[in-house]
Amino acid sequence: MAKITFITQNNIPVVVEGEAGSVMALAVENNIAGIDGDCGGVCSCATCHVHVAQEQFALVGEASEIEKDMLELDDDANEYSRLCCQIDITPALDGLVLTVAG
Amino acid sequence: MKKYQSSDPFKDARVTSGCAHMNDQDDPVTMILRLKDVRKTAHNWKTFQSGATPGRIVIPSEVNIRDTRQIPFEVDPPLHGSFRSLLDPWFKRPLEEHYQETLAQQVNALVDDVLKAESIDVVEDFALCLQSRALTLLLNTDVGEADTWISWGTHVFRSEDDPLDGDKAAILYDYIDEKIKASSPNPEGDLYSVLLAAEVEGKKLTHEEIKGIMILTFAGGRDTVINAVTNTISYFAQHPESLDRLRKEPEIIGRAIEELIRYFTPLTQMGRVVTQDTQVCEHAIKANSRVSLCWASANRDESVFESPNDVILDRKLNPHVSFGFSHHNCLGATHARQIMRVLIETLVAKVGSIDIIDFEENIENLGEFERKVGFRQLNINIHPR
Ligand code: HEM
Ligand code: HEM
Ligand code: FES
Numbered sequence: 055m056a057k058i059t060f061i062t063q064n065n066i067p068v069v070v071e072g073e074a075g076s077v078m079a080l081a082v083e084n085n086i087a088g089i090d091g092d093c094g095g096v097c098s099c100a101t102c103h104v105h106v107a108q109e110q111f112a113l114v115g116e117a118s119e120i121e122k123d124m125l126e127l128d129d130d131a132n133e134y135s136r137l138c139c140q141i142d143i144t145p146a147l148d149g150l151v152l153t154v155a156g
Numbered sequence: 157m158k159k160y161q162s163s164d165p166f167k168d169a170r171v172t173s174g175c176a177h178m179n180d181q182d183d184p185v186t187m188i189l190r191l192k193d194v195r196k197t198a199h200n201w202k203t204f205q206s207g208a209t210p211g212r213i214v215i216p217s218e219v220n221i222r223d224t225r226q227i228p229f230e231v232d233p234p235l236h237g238s239f240r241s242l243l244d245p246w247f248k249r250p251l252e253e254h255y256q257e258t259l260a261q262q263v264n265a266l267v268d269d270v271l272k273a274e275s276i277d278v279v280e281d282f283a284l285c286l287q288s289r290a291l292t293l294l295l296n297t298d299v300g301e302a303d304t305w306i307s308w309g310t311h312v313f314r315s316e317d318d319p320l321d322g323d324k325a326a327i328l329y330d331y332i333d334e335k336i337k338a339s340s341p342n343p344e345g346d347l348y349s350v351l352l353a354a355e356v357e358g359k360k361l362t363h364e365e366i367k368g369i370m371i372l373t374f375a376g377g378r379d380t381v382i383n384a385v386t387n388t389i390s391y392f393a394q395h396p397e398s399l400d401r402l403r404k405e406p407e408i409i410g411r412a413i414e415e416l417i418r419y420f421t422p423l424t425q426m427g428r429v430v431t432q433d434t435q436v437c438e439h440a441i442k443a444n445s446r447v448s449l450c451w452a453s454a455n456r457d458e459s460v461f462e463s464p465n466d467v468i469l470d471r472k473l474n475p476h477v478s479f480g481f482s483h484h485n486c487l488g489a490t491h492a493r494q495i496m497r498v499l500i501e502t503l504v505a506k507v508g509s510i511d512i513i514d515f516e517e518n519i520e521n522l523g524e525f526e527r528k529v530g531f532r533q534l535n536i537n538i539h540p541r
Binding site (some may be wrong): 092093095099135 | 473475
């Protein structure tokens, strides 16, 4: 079980809880604004872009080459960007804070 | 050769050069073949423009058969973004439960019909009907309209002997003109009424702008959906075990949709007009010439996709560009994905096997390449579970 906080466009934090699966799927289930997950999580749509809090980046780790290539052309990307369909929920993510990009 | 196979004619050119050249009505095109280059070019709208002479970014060029600018397709940022902000919420409606239920009813009824028939042509008797009926949902219009669209046949823009037939395209233009005139502004109504009521950048839309949006929902969503549906049926005909697998593992249906759409890439390429002398993968490209973003080649890029020429139903990392990339990514993708989902779920529930009787492939001639994009005819027998 992990509690994850999403901060959406209007700066409202939403706390949700997940057991397993991807962070994108959890966000979509909870109707987090700005996380659409159009491609279902295969890394082709970039509608699941989040910024990880700097001090927590090690928790989620670096993006893969393929994910980095997607982010490289995203105008809102920074060094703490991830596509959250590529982050699996584990207990280690408890307390994670993600800001929805865009 | 297996009938569902969609080969990769671009491989050698992609690996050795990254680009290729094709002529099209004396307005030649440099085709961009690698995934990274396609993405970068799609993203760089200042140098690679969509808002050129209407029809010029389409290959084969349509400049000689139309003047109406298609919106948002042939508009560049920032105005492009204003149109997308208006249209995006409407085109996300396929995520609503009611939409999905109605779509499921439509597809169920169609599959029941073809299960009763002796044999069918998937293109005319199935994919065209499915596409047309589903489009009534997207436009929020009367389902009876589908009969009119079906009566135009698959080739609404072209006749048998002339691939670029202006007279045939006129049928669609006249139809849309009439519909806009007969509608009145209503934010709760069908797409025509919604657009009549809408504003972009503080201004009401003109008749010509509404026409440019409507035409695109017909043009962009017709051949593409028909190709996706027909290719998918041909795949399951060759792979009954995949139907079994999806029955046992419904959780991979989302990945299977993306993989089939990657593999078949229903829209081969789309052009851009180059605004200044530039380079793509070390090839010089002149201002005012055309490039194409070759989605079909990019989707087989061996430097990104493992076993690119195999259909791997549960492919986990699948950064395909079948729905385009960046600003102009497909507005109809939510609708198209939902069609694929409902189609696959219905086939899995009802169909045991599919036999192919005969077929005629739809081959595009692209300079040195020939690419199969779908079928002109695909005659099958379909058997219940
Ligand atoms: C499997 C089916 C489909 C495929 C593979 C597909 C593919 C594409 C591609 C590759 C583009 C990008 C064009 C570019 O970059 O210039 C695009 C754009 C577009 N498509 Fe689709 N499409 C499909 C279905 C649909 C449907 C059902 C509709 C609407 C009814 C639609 C409407 C559009 C529109 C309006 C655009 C232009 C978006 C813009 O310029 O902002 N498409 N499509
Ligand atoms: C008023 C708008 C449009 C007109 C009049 C038009 C006209 C045509 C014509 C004449 C062809 C046949 C070319 C040939 O067979 O050699 C064609 C093919 C095609 N067009 Fe368009 N087009 C329009 C818009 C679009 C848009 C916006 C898209 C995609 C986003 C699109 C996608 C396609 C595809 C995929 C084919 C190939 C279909 C096939 O052969 O199976 N069209 N179109
Ligand atoms: S959901 Fe499509 S890239 Fe993450």
